[in-house]
Amino acid sequence: MKKYLLLPFLFLAGWVSGQSLNGAWKLVSQNGNQVTAQEFIKIYQDDYFAFGAKNVSDNAFIGAGGGPFHFADGKYSETLDFFTLNPLQVGTTTPFKIELNGNKLTLSANTNDGMLVETWEKISEDKNELTGNWVITGRKRDGEISRSTPGARRTIKILSGGRFQWIAFNSETKEFSGTGGGTYTAVNGKYTENITFFSRDNSRVGASLGFDFQVIDGEWHHSGLSSTGAPIYEIWTPYAKGYQPPVK
Structure with missing residues (x-):
């Protein structure tokens, strides 16, 4: 399975009007393979995102990335404020595509290694006074x-x-x-x-x-x-x- 962190981020297309990314998401599959050995959690809130990843077996830290995101008129982009795998990518802005079906996001990108397709599942969008x-x-x-x-x-x-x-x-x-x-x-x-x-x-x-x-x-x-x-x-x-x- 290609490592998710080789990509600065997720490519989004086909947005459903009125939906929101705010909340917590978990990566569940990549290129048709279930993601079980690692845990990737991504949080969206207040026009900002962050993710952290670890190995499930020993809790070893894999990496993190995040920064502001912009979504308007069906277009989406992310700017990296931090990215542990490749710090040289900090400061870069990347446009993405998305497909949204209920609580599932299908994210795809044409990378140097070929097409990468990921599915994220929303864990929760619950809010409280510290959200x-x-x-x-x-x-x-x-x-x-x-x-x-x-x-x-x-x-x-x-x-x-x-x-x-x-x-x-x-x-x-x-x-x-x-x-x-x-x-x-x-x-x-x-x-x-x-x-x-x-x-x-x-x-x-x-x-x-x-x-x-x-x-x-x-x-x-x-x-x-x-x-x-x-x-x-x-x-x-x-x-x-x-x-x-x-x-x-």
Whole structure:
């Protein structure tokens, strides 16, 4: 089976008006072969996408990619902000084609290795008050809050369809610092992450982390203990508001 990550991304054609990509998707077949040895999860939300992939047998991290996508008038394109397999592709924009039948996306591309056909199945499009694409803009230390304006170097967290993924990267230097993701719940001020992949340490897969959260003036205030037991207090801003593209 050709490796999915050899392609920057998915080619889309034949869109059904009124449908939305927002939510979480899983790759189920490639060129007619069922995908069972690897798990690829892709999240769409707020005009942004991210994917993470791992081996099922040992949870070894395979790769990640993502960035803004644009869909209008039946045309679709993605721009890569990060892409672990081939960082040289960061910054490139690629048009795609799609066929949508209910909760299935059939994605096809004519690659250097021939035609690639993939089928993705929507896991969920559930929403809650933390559904969105976020960028970290503040932290509290010793009772003092410090704020920053993210530019080329940033950490984002995208949540949709009951799935989350965080990514730390620099889109200007094309450096990738890490990613992790899985399932989450956000109920009555309690936010819980269940880790299903982690680029830095796959032994963390299966862990659950609980935090307190509040949405204050449209920003996500996130507090608790990190995976290493250190206290954290983070402020996440909606990506479209918090991220300031570098001036060129």
